[in-house]
Amino acid sequence: MSEHDDKRAEEHxxKRAEEHxxxxxxxxxxxxxxxxxxxxxxSASVPAAQEAPEPEPEAEDPEPGLTGRQRLxxxxxPPRVSRAQLIVAVLLFGLGFGLAVQVASNSDSDSALRGARxxxxxxxxxxxxxxTQRLEDEKQGLExxxxxxxxxxxxxxxxxKQTIEKERQLGILAGTVAAQGPGITMTIEDTKGTVEADMxxxxxxxxxxxxxxxxQVNGVRVVAGTYLTDSGKGVSVDGNKITAPYRFKVIGKPxxxxxxxxxxxxxxxxxxxxxxxxxxxxxxxxxxxxxxxxKRPDYARSxxx
Numbered sequence: 001m002s003e004h005d006d007k008r009a010e011e012h013x014x015k016r017a018e019e020h021x022x023x024x025x026x027x028x029x030x031x032x033x034x035x036x037x038x039x040x041x042x043s044a045s046v047p048a049a050q051e052a053p054e055p056e057p058e059a060e061d062p063e064p065g066l067t068g069r070q071r072l073x074x075x076x077x078p079p080r081v082s083r084a085q086l087i088v089a090v091l092l093f094g095l096g097f098g099l100a101v102q103v104a105s106n107s108d109s110d111s112a113l114r115g116a117r118x119x120x121x122x123x124x125x126x127x128x129x130x131x132t133q134r135l136e137d138e139k140q141g142l143e144x145x146x147x148x149x150x151x152x153x154x155x156x157x158x159x160x161k162q163t164i165e166k167e168r169q170l171g172i173l174a175g176t177v178a179a180q181g182p183g184i185t186m187t188i189e190d191t192k193g194t195v196e197a198d199m200x201x202x203x204x205x206x207x208x209x210x211x212x213x214x215x216q217v218n219g220v221r222v223v224a225g226t227y228l229t230d231s232g233k234g235v236s237v238d239g240n241k242i243t244a245p246y247r248f249k250v251i252g253k254p255x256x257x258x259x260x261x262x263x264x265x266x267x268x269x270x271x272x273x274x275x276x277x278x279x280x281x282x283x284x285x286x287x288x289x290x291x292x293x294x295k296r297p298d299y300a301r302s303x304x305x
Contacts (some may be wrong), residue, residue: 123259127210130256134211172214175221175292179214183251183286184258187279190244194274197228197235200246203267204228207250210260214251214288218242221290254282 066074145162171177186203188195204222207215215222220237229236234243250257258280261267268278 117264120264124263127256127259127263130253131209131211134256173224174294175214175223175290176294178287178289178291179251180285180287181213181251182254182284183212183214183249183282184254185281185283185286186248186250186261188244188246188248188271188276189279190246190276192275193233193244195235195244195246195271195276197230199267199270199274200235200237201228202270203248203261206260206267207248207252207257210252210256212250212252212257216249216288216290218247219290221288221292223292249286249288251286251288258282 149159149162168177172179188200188203200217204215204217204226217237220240220242222237226238231241234241235246236242261278261280268280271278
């Protein structure tokens, strides 16, 4: 090979080396460009990833096996009661209980009258009419006293007379003076010892409601403050023990007193259920002579003093 050929070969090898060098630089340059662009893409993609909302997890059914009815039962039981609801429930219960008791008592009274005989119903009606008449007579008497006081020439003397009469009437009611008049005598025989204090008290209250003005039981005067208690085989009236037979002396209108004791479910029927007997006798003159000591009140005084 000649010298000229050797130079051409060296030039050719140098060109190839330069071409290969350029190619490496281009590759190196393109690699550096990728490295420079990669952080920009990553930095741009990171905020996008942060701004994208994360999907919410789906609510899981705590008890997927329950039916609709079972869920409704769980929602209603156990009940969640507030304090206000509890107070309202208690008030409604009390109101309902009171209404039930009232209806029951009315039903008992209605059933007793519904089962009564015709003559008993007539007797009860007559007793109510008599009570109305007594109240009307008392009203007319008070109006008469007022007219006498207004029209009397000597009002002081008339007032004194009325005061004396009123004192006598109050003395009879208080048991401080004896009394006599028409009335009845009721005798209760108790051979079984079944008569108790409450039965005698019912008899006294029934007589008072029928218009009794003076009552005496076995020598003890009955007044407004009289009390009865059971005492062994007998009954105590204001602390005085009495035993059977129990004898009532009562002053009042006999036509009102006797029917009041014989009404259906009244005193006589109650005593008969307890195997006791009650005998009632009318009289035109009953003497009530058992007296009570006049008691001076400890604190009350007449307002006219």
